[in-house]
Structures are given as C-alpha cells and as structure tokens.
Amino acid sequence: MIKKYREQFNKDFSEEKYQQFLSGLGQGYPDLAFRVAETPIFIPADLKEMLVTAGNEIIEFIKDSAFKALTRDAIPLVWEVPNENDHPHFLAFDFGICKDDAGQLVPMLIELQGFPSLYGFQLHLAEQYIKGFELDQTLTPLFNGLDRDTYIELLREVIVGKHQPHEVALMDLDAIHQKTAIDFFITADLLGIKILSLTDIFKEGDQLFYRENGVNVRLKRIYNRLIFDEVAEEPEIFMDCFDPRAELDVEWVTHPNWFYRISKYTMPFLKSKFVPETWFLNTLDTLPENLHDYVLKPLFSFAGMGVIIDVSRADIDKIEDPENWILQKKVQYEPAVISPSGGVKAEIRLLYLWPDGQEPRLCINLARLSRGKMIGVRYNKDFDWVGGTVGLMEP
Template identity: 65%
Template sequence: MILAFREKFNKQFSKEQYENFLAELQKGYPEIPFRVAETPIFVPAALKEKLIAAGEEIINVIKQPDFKQLTEASIPPEWNVPNENKQPHFLTFDFGICKNEDGELSPMLIEMQGFPSLYGFQHHLADTFKKSYDIDPKVDYFLNGFDQEQYVTLLKTVIIGDHEVHEVALMDVDAPNQKTAIDFLVTQKLLGIKILALEDIKRVGRQLFYEENGKQIQLKRIYNRLIFDEVANRTDLFGSSFDPRAELDVEWVTHPNWFYRISKYTIPFLKSEFVPETHFLHELKSIPADLEHYVLKPLFSFAGMGVIIDVTKKDIENVTDPHNWILQRKVQYEPAVQSPTGGVKAEIRMMYLWPDDGEPQLCMNLARLSRGKMIGVRYNADFDWVGGTVAFMEK
C-alpha cells in the first residue's frame, strides 16, 4: 500500500529469508499450527486515519448508556454468566480493505469481538518482522503513541489488575493444545501468569483453586480464553472442574457475556460509511432481489464457520432460527497488497485494551492476507503470500 516500502520489501525478499524469519518466530516455542504470511502490510497515513475513525464510531455506540439493553438478547440463556462487569477489557474490530466510491482505499467492518485476540503473539510477530527484515522507522505496528514498554505495562494493568501474579491465570479448555497456544506462551512470558486448562481449576464453595507444588492457590482473576460456542456440545466438560456460569468469587478478564454483546449481533445497530448494510434475518421485510451481493452469517459461530457466501432464496427460507442470523451486504476486498505474483486481499484488526475504570485504548493490530473467497487461514491453505501478519502503519 505504501508503494516504495512494498517495492523495497518485494525486491529484497527471498524464500531463505522467510524460512529464517519463521525459525526466529518459533524459537523457544512449539511449532505454529497456522500459516504466517511472508510479509507485513505497509499502511499509508490516510488509510490509518480511516481505520481509527471507524473504530471510534463503533466505540461511541458501545459506550451508549442503553448498549446493554440493546444487546441483552445476544446472550444465549444457557451461557449467561452472572456478575457481569460494566465494560469489556478487550475490543477487536476486523476491517476488510476495500475501495470507496472515490477510488480510495477504505476499511469496511467484517467482524467485531469483545474478547481477547492475539495480544501477546502479535507483539512477538511484529517484533520478529523488525528483527528479520529492514522495516523503515517511518512506520510502526504500535498505535496511539504506544511503545513496547507502555504496551506491556497496560497489558499487565488490564489482565492482572490489583492482584498478585500467582492469583491470575489464563484459562481455556485444553489450553496447551489450542491453535493459539503460542499466544498463551508469549503472554505468559510477558506477564508471568499461569496457563491453566479448565480441568486444572477446582471449585470449593464460591472460590476457585489450582495446585502448584502440592499447594492449593486461590485463583482470583481469570484471563478468559474459553469460547462457549466451541464447547457447546461438551456436556461433560464442567463435571470434573468448575462451571463458569456458577456464582463465583472471581473476576473475569473479560467477562464471558461480552463475547456475545460485542459480536455480529452488534453490527445491525451500526450506521456508518465503514459498516456494510446488515439486517437481522427475522427483521427482514423482504428478500433482496440481488442476493448475489449479500452473505448470510450465523450470529453464533467462530472463525467463519457456517457462513454462506453464495446465498440463495432457498438458503434463507431454510433457516429455522432467523433470529440467530444476519444478512449482510458483501464487502468487495481490494487486492491492495502486491505480491511477486499479483494482488492479495487484506484484512486489518484494530486491537484495543480497556482497563477497569479507564477508557478504551487503541494499541496495536493484527492483519490477514488472502487469495481465497474468505480471509481466514483455513481458507487459504494452498496459497503463498497469505496468512496471519501485522500492519506497519505510517506515523
């Protein structure tokens, strides 16, 4: 996107250099199970400012006094967790890079989450790009004036809060075997917190404990990476440990209900040049005649699962639970990143941290490159110059 930086990078690129970069990225960690792209993205100031403006518009809606009322129906009753706090601790907004009517690169919202993303790994990835390639100092992956020290300090504030490190743990089901385990390990290295599988945590009354060196240690704050959608069919899951939906003396970072409140469910409430036309399916008055320009998405799915790209009238009529689906106008990605073999589509995730009693702070980003119909890594397995990466944005 910044032509001079792109041409310089492509000219200097070699397969050997890429392999050395991957080796450096994985040094001291298990093999990464998802594809990391060959290149970062170089984002010009004009596009960066649009990304920031788009994020601010969404945050203004989330901060409305009636936002919880608007999104109350987003939380499935069977997964409603008590003692919800007043704000999420993480916000991530995914924007496809498109062209607007004036022919300028512009972001369009694809997805949003009030749930932590790769806040550890993205810092590690971007830092490894800087060490492995000649990245111009006129661009940076940090935003809003952050540097490494300030970022890690804020991350500690958000995740650990006022507690001792041993009283806080990152938690997921079968945590060591998740695809994002490298993010867990980088986070542990940055913050010193434990990584616990759900079954490592035991409940005694309202309190939670884990065992270390034969001692029972009370867990007072959970950095939650468990997504209920992924364990909906595991009816046995909470039998041997604890049920997160119980009344517990524990703080959540972030509380599980925010995963549902800030999600595809929120998009129909957003009206912006950076947000595609989106309707709850049960509120649709008539089926559009030009369905080829729309995509049908389940509200409760993860990593693009269940999305119908080539929608037909029959697809809509066959939906038995329309209140759990949205119909969204397709976003036309611009192949704006030039690889040695042609243009590649890009998506940029703007990542915010929201400390208790503070304000949301934009601090860094995640990016994905794609040649497939969808952006996710699983849809680009047979291509090169695709996968997870990071954007270096013009200062």
C-alpha cells in the same frame, strides 16, 4: 500500501529470508499451528486515520447507556454468566480493505468481538518482521504513541490488575494445545501469569484454585480465552472442574457475556459509511432481489463456521431460526497488497484495551492476507503470501 516500503520489501524478499524469519518467530515457543504470511502490511497514514475514525464510531456506540438493553437478547440463556461488569476489557474490530468510487482505499467492518485476541503474539510478530527482514526500525504496529514498554504495562494493568501474577491465569480449553498457544506462552512470558486449561481449575465454596507443587493456589482473576461454542457438545466437562456460570468469587477479564454482546449481533445496529448494510434475518419483510450481493451469517458461531457466501432464496427458506442469523451486504476486498505474483486481499483487526475506570485505548493490530473467497485458513489452502500478519505504520 506504503509504496516505498512495499517495493523495497518485494525487491529484497527471498524464500530463505522467510524461512529464517519463521525460525526466529517460533524459537522457544510451541510450533506455529497457523500460517504466517511472507510479509507485513505497510499501512499508509490516510488509511490509518480512517481505521481510527471507524473504530471510534463503534466505540461511541458501545459506550452508550442504552447498549446493554439493546443487546440483552444476544446472550444465549444456557451460557449466561452472572456478575457481568460494566464494560469489556478487550475489543477487536475486523475491517476488510476495500476501494471506494474515487479509487481510495477504505476500511469496511466485517465483524467485531468483545473478546481478547493475540495481544502478545502480535507484538512479537511485528518485532520479528522488522528484525528478520531488516525493516525501518521506526515502523510500529502500535497506536496512540505506545511503545513496547508502555504497551506491556497497559497489558499488565488490564490482565493482572491489582493482583499478583500467580493469582491470574490465562484459561482455555486444553490451553497448551490450542492453535493460538504461541500467544498464550508469549503473554505468560511478558506478564508472569499462569496458563491453565479449564480442567486444571477446581472450586471450593465459591473460590477457584489450581494445584502447583502439591499446594492449592487461589485464583483471583481469569484472563478468559474459552469460547463456550467449543464445549457446547460436551457440557458435562464442567463436572470435572468448575462451571463458569456458577456464582464465583473471581474476576473475569473479560467477562464471558461480552463475547455475545459485542459480536455479529451488534452489526445491524451500526450505521456508518464504514459498516455494510446488515439486518437480522427475521426483521426482513422483503428480501433483496440481488441476494448474490449478500452473505448469510449465523449469530452464534465463530471462525467463519456456517457462513453462506453465495446466498440463494433456497438457503434462506431452509433456516428454521431466522432470529439467529444476519444478512449482510458483501464487502468487496481490494487486492491492495502487491506480492511478486499479484495483488492479495487484506483484513486489519484493531485491538483495544479497556482498563477498569478508564477509556478504551486502541493499542495494536492484527492483519490477515487472503487470495480465497473469504479470509481464513480453509479458504486459502495451497496459496502463498497469505495468512496471519501485522500492520506496520510510520510514527
């Protein structure tokens, strides 16, 4: 996208450099369980400005005093967790990179999350791209004047808070075997916190503990990476550890309810030139005639599961719970990243940190490249110049 960097990168690229880059990226960490693209994205200043503006509009909506009331039905009763706090600690907004009628690249919102993403890995990934491909040292994945040290300090403030690192744990289901485990290990290295699986944690009274060297250690803060969808089919798992829905003397970063409040459920309420038309399916008295221009998404799923890309009336007629689905106008991705074999579609995720008592801050980004119908592994098998990456910007 920044022409001078793209042309130079493609000129200097080789498969050997790419393999050396991957080796450096994974050195000392678990094997990568997802594909990392051959290239970063070089985000131009005008696109960066539009991304920031689009993000700010969504932030203002989330900060509105009516937001909680508006999203009260977003949380499935079976997964509601008590003692919700005033705001999420993490925000992630996914924008497809498109082209407007004037031929300018513009971001269009695809999804949003009140849930953490790869805050540790993305910093590491950017550093490895710059080092491995000998890129301009001034390029950065960070926003708002942050550098490596100030970003890590902000990450520490949000995740560790006022506690000691050993009192804080990154928690997921079978954590060390998750596809994103490399991010967990990088985060633990940066902050000194524990990595624990759900079943490593047990409850005594209303307090949580884990065992280390034969000693029970009190857990005071959970950096939550567990998505309840992953345990929906086996709720008995909580019998072997603790149930997050119990009354607990523990701090959540971020509280699990925000996963549902800030999600596809929020999309129909957003009105912006950066947000495609979106409706709750049960609110539509008349369906659009051009259904092929829309996608149908279940509210309570993740990683693209259940999405119907080529919608027909028959698909809609089969749905028994239309209140749990949204109909969203398709976003036409522009193949804006030029690879040696043609254009590749891109998606950029803005990642925010929201410390207690402060304002949310746009910090870093995550990007993905695609040649398939959708962004995601299952739609990009057997392609090159696709996968996870990061946007680099001029300071």
